[in-house]
Amino acid sequence: MTRILFFGDVVGKPGLEILAQELPALRRLHRPDFVVVNGENLDVTLPELGKAGMRPESLRALLALGVDAVTGGNHSFDPPWAEEVLGHARVVRPLNFSRHAPGKGSLLLRKGGKELLVVNLAGRSALAHAGDPVEAFEGVLHGWQGAPILVDFHSESVFEKLGFAYLFDGQVAAVLGTHTHVATQDARILPQGTGYVSDVGMVGADGGFQGYHPDFLVEAIRRRLPPKGLRLRPAEGPGRISYVFLELKGPRAQGILHVSEVVDLPGGNTSAAPQEGEAQEGQEGNV
Ligand SMILES: [Fe+2]
Ligand SMILES: [Fe+2]
Numbered sequence: 108m109t110r111i112l113f114f115g116d117v118v119g120k121p122g123l124e125i126l127a128q129e130l131p132a133l134r135r136l137h138r139p140d141f142v143v144v145n146g147e148n149l150d151v152t153l154p155e156l157g158k159a160g161m162r163p164e165s166l167r168a169l170l171a172l173g174v175d176a177v178t179g180g181n182h183s184f185d186p187p188w189a190e191e192v193l194g195h196a197r198v199v200r201p202l203n204f205s206r207h208a209p210g211k212g213s214l215l216l217r218k219g220g221k222e223l224l225v226v227n228l229a230g231r232s233a234l235a236h237a238g239d240p241v242e243a244f245e246g247v248l249h250g251w252q253g254a255p256i257l258v259d260f261h262s263e264s265v266f267e268k269l270g271f272a273y274l275f276d277g278q279v280a281a282v283l284g285t286h287t288h289v290a291t292q293d294a295r296i297l298p299q300g301t302g303y304v305s306d307v308g309m310v311g312a313d314g315g316f317q318g319y320h321p322d323f324l325v326e327a328i329r330r331r332l333p334p335k336g337l338r339l340r341p342a343e344g345p346g347r348i349s350y351v352f353l354e355l356k357g358p359r360a361q362g363i364l365h366v367s368e369v370v371d372l373p374g375g376n377t378s379a380a381p382q383e384g385e386a387q388e389g390q391e392g393n394v
Contacts, residue, residue, distance in 0.1 A: 109355040112139040118148040118311030118318030119341035124373040146177040152186035154338035160185035178227045180261035181234040201229035203243035222254030230262025255280040255358040265305045272303045288317040290367030300359030308349030308367040315342025344372035
């Protein structure tokens with residue numbers, strides 16, 4: 108049995124602080140063999156341009172929590188120093204991107220006699236210049252008889268993510284969607300044993316627009332340019348944590364639990380009180 112905790116897009120300092128606050132108890136509860144985190148929004152890297160990605164010091168702080176692998180998405184390539192963080196041994200970025208781009212699209216984890224291959228893919232709805240995720244993944248599968256495979260599929264489109272999951276049902280342990288920052292209520296195990304959720308959702312401050320203060324993003328939509336005088340910055344509280352806990356038997360999923368719930372924002376503004384019924388827990392699961 109292999110146990111995995113996977114956290115959706117961690118947004119900014121609030122997201123990192125929420126993860127640091129909540130992870131110890133989740134480790135005690137679920138005793139994961141591997142912890143995987145989508146880190147494409149870990150920092151606002153160029154606030155006047157609305158760019159995300161990761162700073163080296165934030166990546167170090169994330170890994171200091173005992174995270175085994177950090178996945179990415181369209182924002183993996185945002186900051187000018189992307190090459191530095193993408194070159195880290197524990198970082199992956201979408202596989203189906205230019206072969207000349209820095210970084211790697213898959214990472215084999217080994218710990219305590221267990222193995223997990225983490226693969227990151229992106230849909231074109233999230234990353235315009237991405238290649239065909241199916242073709243790219245067939246390249247990974249070709250001759251693969253090793254560890255169970257976890258796919259972080261980073262896409263705006265449920266159709267694309269669900270289609271991919273059915274296409275490779277039974278060949279991968281799980282296809283977990285990221286990118287929208289909104290947790291979907293469709294976690295399940297497909298007929299041949301692939302764990303699936305369309306979007307895990309985010310870890311971050313929940314009082315805004317995908318974890319960010321809405322002013323920059325709304326003006327950017329209206330003007331079609333980064334708005335002058337505004338900076339992209341994380342939203343205010345409450346906090347939200349979104350994750351999937353998977354139990355694998357061999358190369359397939361035996362249980363999937365998807366949680367997206369309101370939590371305290373450590374030392375933060377919690378003035379935007381959670382709405383009644385906002386917490387969603389254990390939407391689907393055999394765990
Ligand atoms: Fe994201
Ligand atoms: Fe994204």
